[in-house]
Amino acid sequence: MTIPIINDLDAARAGILCRKSLDDDTDTTSVVAEIIAAVRQRGDAALREYTLRFDGVACETFEIPRERWAAAAADLDPALRHALLLAIGEIRRFHERQLRNSWVEFNVEGAIGQLVRPLDRVGIYVPGGAAPLPSSLIHAAVPARVAGVHEIVVCSPPQRTTGEPAAIVLAAAHLAGVDRLFAIGGAQAIAALAYGTTSVPRVEAVAGPGNRYVIQAMRLVYGTVGVVSLPGPTETLIIADHTANPRSVAADLLAQAEHVEASAILLTTDPQLAQQVQREVERQLTTLPPMNAQAARDAVTRRGGIVVVPDLVTAFELANDYAPEHLCLLIADPWSYVGLVRNAGGVFLGEESFEVLGDYVAGPSHIMPTEGTARYASPVNVDSFRKVISLVGLNRSGLNRVGPAAIRLAEAEGLFAHAAAVRARFEASDTDGRE
Numbered sequence: 001m002t003i004p005i006i007n008d009l010d011a012a013r014a015g016i017l018c019r020k021s022l023d024d025d026t027d028t029t030s031v032v033a034e035i036i037a038a039v040r041q042r043g044d045a046a047l048r049e050y051t052l053r054f055d056g057v058a059c060e061t062f063e064i065p066r067e068r069w070a071a072a073a074a075d076l077d078p079a080l081r082h083a084l085l086l087a088i089g090e091i092r093r094f095h096e097r098q099l100r101n102s103w104v105e106f107n108v109e110g111a112i113g114q115l116v117r118p119l120d121r122v123g124i125y126v127p128g129g130a131a132p133l134p135s136s137l138i139h140a141a142v143p144a145r146v147a148g149v150h151e152i153v154v155c156s157p158p159q160r161t162t163g164e165p166a167a168i169v170l171a172a173a174h175l176a177g178v179d180r181l182f183a184i185g186g187a188q189a190i191a192a193l194a195y196g197t198t199s200v201p202r203v204e205a206v207a208g209p210g211n212r213y214v215i216q217a218m219r220l221v222y223g224t225v226g227v228v229s230l231p232g233p234t235e236t237l238i239i240a241d242h243t244a245n246p247r248s249v250a251a252d253l254l255a256q257a258e259h260v261e262a263s264a265i266l267l268t269t270d271p272q273l274a275q276q277v278q279r280e281v282e283r284q285l286t287t288l289p290p291m292n293a294q295a296a297r298d299a300v301t302r303r304g305g306i307v308v309v310p311d312l313v314t315a316f317e318l319a320n321d322y323a324p325e326h327l328c329l330l331i332a333d334p335w336s337y338v339g340l341v342r343n344a345g346g347v348f349l350g351e352e353s354f355e356v357l358g359d360y361v362a363g364p365s366h367i368m369p370t371e372g373t374a375r376y377a378s379p380v381n382v383d384s385f386r387k388v389i390s391l392v393g394l395n396r397s398g399l400n401r402v403g404p405a406a407i408r409l410a411e412a413e414g415l416f417a418h419a420a421a422v423r424a425r426f427e428a429s430d431t432d433g434r435e
Contacts, residue, residue: 003253003264003281003300005274006307009314016265016305017322019372025212032187032216039191044198050188057158062182062199064164069181072170080168084134084175087361091142094363098382099146104391109398115389118148119226121201122385123193124178125208126156128185131259132166133209139365140207140228140380141176147385152178153203155193157185187217194221207380209234209367211261228384229377232370233261236355237324239315240277242270244330248351249273250280252328255356257299258292264304265322267315274306316340323374326355345374399425 006012038046044062051059073081104113124140127133137154144152154173156165164170164183173181182200184192190210196202205226206218215232236256240249253264268274281300285293309315312331319327323343331337334349341347345368348355359366369377378384394402403422410418 002285002297003278004305005278006305007271009307009309009318012305012307012318013321016263016303016307017318025216028212028216029220032213032220035187035213036191036194036217036220039188039197040195043192044200047184047188047192047197047199050186051158051184054186054188055157056160057163057183059158059163059183062184064170064181064183066174068164069170069174072167073174075167076171081171081175083361084138084172087135088138088142088176090361090363091138091365092146095143095146095365095382100383104393109401110395111391111393113391113393115391116386117389118150118386119204120149121151121153121203122149122228123153123155123190123203123206123208123225125189125193125206125210125214126154126165126169127208127210127214128157128159128165128169132156132169134166134168134172135360136209136367137169137172137178138176139367141173141178143365143380143382144207144385145177147382149385151180151201153193153201154178154181155184155189155200156181157189158183187213190214190217190221194225205385207367207384215371228380229367229369230371230373231325231367233263234259234326235263235265235324235370236326236328237265237267237319237322238328238330239312239319240266240268240270240273240330241312241332242273243332244268244270244273245351246273246276246280247284248354249277249330250284252330252354252356253277253281253300253304254284254288254296255354256326257296257304258288259299260295262295262299262303264300265324266306267309267318268306269309269311269315271308274308277306312337313340319344323369323372325368325370325374326358328355343374345369345377345379 035050048059051057100116102114102116104111122144126137141152156169158164159166190206192200193203193206203225205228207228209231212232215230218227218230234256238249238252249266253266256262257264266277285297320342325345327344328348346358346364348358365380367380407419407422
């Protein structure tokens, strides 16, 4: 059978539930570092070189005029256009609920508060290799627009046949209201957004999913530019019990497995379900187009598996240790187990709330943390594209209350100039130190 069944929990922990860290991928790191250095040093010339080498396209100019976006949107099948607009509307509605405002609290000691400000310019990477992903564009661009970002810049690889990103990516850019669009892919796109070139403006933060080269590039430019998240190859982990429909479980596994380098794992308390799902995966693979079937077969064989667990508590413990991008609960009364979830990019509860809906139309962004980063990271959201500026406006009353503590803490740290700055306020005369 294609997808293995694993009954030994220790073997599962050491195998499919144990990722290889990107830190250990020295080959990818070396290649990406070279690309970044070349783009920093030679700008557009390096971009042209890598676009020809990796995409087979000779580009003189990278930016795609708005007229091309509008034309692509006009040529869309009406049903597809409606689907994109529906998704955009649901994503916007979800993220508008998240908006928070600046605040200031005034009292007798003065004021404290926060300014919440959008980033000026952000870059969004949209994959365009085996499967162009207009959904990734709208799942990043819409939250950024809701956040109030002033300029949204998109990079997506050119198609060999047209020299432009896929037509549906152009259409999505038009419908989502982004500002600029460039036909650049891979690690070189991330480098261009981070450092800027003659053609590509430098951004404050980058967002979007990608392959290992793109994600490693994001890691290496972090600090020069903000990195919203590190969403590498997609992954799904399903927890299922005896109530689950094996056909649905298999379909959900394969839905993610058809992405290149994806991971698809099932944890189940029911050995019979494990066998049924194993057979269903094999059957459903025969119904997929050859390219999709090959990618999915590779994923479930090399990075997938079915793990039989003694109980649901153990399943959630394993899931929290793995920290999956997508955690799908195909169990009786899934809401009663939400409290056990500590680490996941997104949780999908029940038969009718499956992960594919989250990929497109549910509302939350589908750009979620992968590679175990869900232990500390969040999906793309409004706050991904905003920053908080602290406000401190204490008066003499506030200074009198907290100043002595500041002096003591500064001296405890050996920072005597800090302490002196506080004392200067207490020792100042009515003339502010002037004779």
